[in-house]
Every structure is written in structure tokens, then in C-alpha cells.
């Protein structure tokens with residue numbers, strides 16, 4: 001699907017924030033997905049980048065980054081606002097109640113998360129790094145299942161992720177399953193949710209057997225906890 005991308009910088013004022021917010025809501029209502037990123041530096045709000053791409057879901061895709069919570073409090077409550085603060089930067093992400101993985105199943109029969117999505121200290125280098133998925137504790141050889149109907153778009157292997165599988169879903173999301181020991185599907189296979197697609201393992205760079213589970217949308221990693229409560233940080 002071709003994307004229509006609009007990028008522009010605007011000077012941020014409270015009025016502009018409200019205008020941006022209105023654009024988000026409008027696009028969501030008419031079925032466009034909108035991502036609004038507002039860069040924040042030590043001088044405060046500085047620049048805005050908007051990507052308006054062709055039809056996708058609803059507010060789930062309208063992400064906004066603001067530095068000032070007060071601006072937010074004047075805006076109507078949509079459903080949920082996620083907040084993440086790192087190195088003095090605070091990110092707020094709008095979410096709708098629409099869950100594109102409404103009746104999805106877990107990728108493995110385990111609810112133990114050994115590493116959550118987001119910034120963390122890399123277990124090998126100690127440096128701060130962004131963890132783009134959740135690590136789910138499972139013994140080697142555990143069944144890994146497709147979380148949702150879709151098509152297998154990748155069955156491959158690399159040094160860090162080890163053996164991995166990617167599935168593209170009709171809702172536009174891609175699910176990724178890493179550090180596998182073996183795959184039971186091939187590229188091009190159609191899978192249904194709950195189908196066993198692989199056995200978990202310890203391939204690639206790991207500190208022990210686990211499943212690295214990741215969701216991507218428009219080339220951006222999305223926190224699986226948005227859809228699977230069991231993977232949320234307490």
C-alpha cells in the first residue's frame with residue numbers, strides 16, 4: 001500500500017498542540033492513521049514531525065509526544081495515555097480502546113516476562129539500550145504459536161536474534177518470534193492463530209532459553225503489553 005507522507009515543522013504553541021490534536025482525532029475518525037512526534041529537548045518543545053499515512057486503524061496509531069503534561073490535561077480523555085520518561089524526556093502515547101488483537105492468543109504458554117519492552121540496561125554491555133520486545137521465559141523446546149491469523153513472511157536466522165519467524169497479520173501488524181530452536185513453517189505459509197509455528201530455543205545472543213516476542217507496525221516496534229496485559233510491567 002502506498003503511503004502519503006507529510007512532514008513539516010511548526011512552531012509549538014498551546015494552540016498548535018490543540019490543532020495537532022484535532023488533526024489526529026479527525027484523521028482517526030475518517031480512517032487515516034496519524035503519527036505525531038513532537039521532539040523535546042532541554043529547551044522544551046522544539047519541532048514537530050507528522051506522518052499521515054493511508055488508511056489503517058484508529059487512535060491506536062495516533063501517537064503523540066508532548067513534554068508538558070498540563071497541555072494534555074486540557075484535552076478530552078480518549079481512553080488511555082501511556083507515559084514513558086527517559087533521560088528527562090517524557091513520551092505520551094494516545095491509545096484507543098480498539099484492540100486489533102482482540103481475540104489473539106499468547107505466543108507461548110508462559111506469562112513470565114524476564115525482560116520488558118522499553119529502555120533497559122543491556123545485559124551484555126551494561127549500556128542503556130532499547131528492548132524492542134518482551135522476553136518470555138520458556139524452556140527450550142516449548143511450542144511457539146501464532147498469536148493471530150496471518151502469513152509467514154520470514155523464516156531466517158541471524159547472529160543476535162538467532163532463528164526467527166515473522167508473521168504478517170491482516171490488521172497490518174507483524175509479529176516476530178526469536179531465539180527459536182526450530183521452525184515448523186515456511187515463508188508463504190498461511191497460519192491461523194494458535195497454530196504451532198516453532199519450538200523455542202536459545203539461539204542467537206541470549207542469557208538463557210527464552211522467546212523474544214515483538215510486534216511491529218509501520219516499521220516501529222510496539223509494546224506487546226498494549227495488547228497482552230500479561231506482559232505489562234506492574
Ligand SMILES: [Zn+2]
Nearest residue numbers: 133134135212
Ligand atoms: Zn528480547
